[in-house]
Amino acid sequence: MRIYNAKPIFLTGPLKEEKPIRITVSAIGRRLSILANLQYHLAKLPLTESLLNQITETVREFQIRRTYKIIDELMIDGAPIKLWQVQRKAAIKSHQFKEIKPILEAYIQHRRDVLEDEKSLG
Numbered sequence: 001m002r003i004y005n006a007k008p009i010f011l012t013g014p015l016k017e018e019k020p021i022r023i024t025v026s027a028i029g030r031r032l033s034i035l036a037n038l039q040y041h042l043a044k045l046p047l048t049e050s051l052l053n054q055i056t057e058t059v060r061e062f063q064i065r066r067t068y069k070i071i072d073e074l075m076i077d078g079a080p081i082k083l084w085q086v087q088r089k090a091a092i093k094s095h096q097f098k099e100i101k102p103i104l105e106a107y108i109q110h111r112r113d114v115l116e117d118e119k120s121l122g
Contacts, residue, residue: 020069022062025052064100066090071108075115081108 021027025042029035042049057065067090074081083104087097 020062020066022059023055023057025056028052028056060096060100063090063092063096064103067092067100067104068107071104071111075111 025038026035029038037045038048038052042052067086070086070089071081074086083097083101086104087094092100
C-alpha cells in the first residue's frame with residue numbers, strides 16, 4: 001500500500017522536471033526506495049502491479065510526451081515549429097519519428113486552434 005500514498009508525489013515530480021524522465025517501474029522503485037520489492041515481489045502485489053501498468057509509459061509514449069513538451073516551448077516562445085528541429089531536440093531516430101509524426105502534426109494543429117480561440121475570445 002505504500003506506493004498508493006506516493007502516487008501523487010511521484011507523478012508530479014517527473015512530469016514537472018526540466019529534462020523529461022521516462023516513467024518506468026525502475027524509476028518509480030528507485031525514487032521510492034522500493035525497487036527490490038517491485039522487481040522480486042510484484043506478483044504478490046496485484047494492486048500495485050495494476051497501478052504500475054496504468055502509470056508506466058512505453059518508449060513511444062515517452063517520445064510523444066517529450067516532443068509535446070518541446071512543441072509547447074516553441075509555441076510559448078513564438079518560434080516557428082519545424083518537425084525536423086523537434087526531432088533533433090527530442091533525440092528521436094528517423095524511423096521512430098516517422099511513426100509519431102502524424103500524432104505530432106495533429107497536436108500542433110490542435111494547439112494552434114486553441115491559441116487562436118483564446119486570442120479571439122480574449
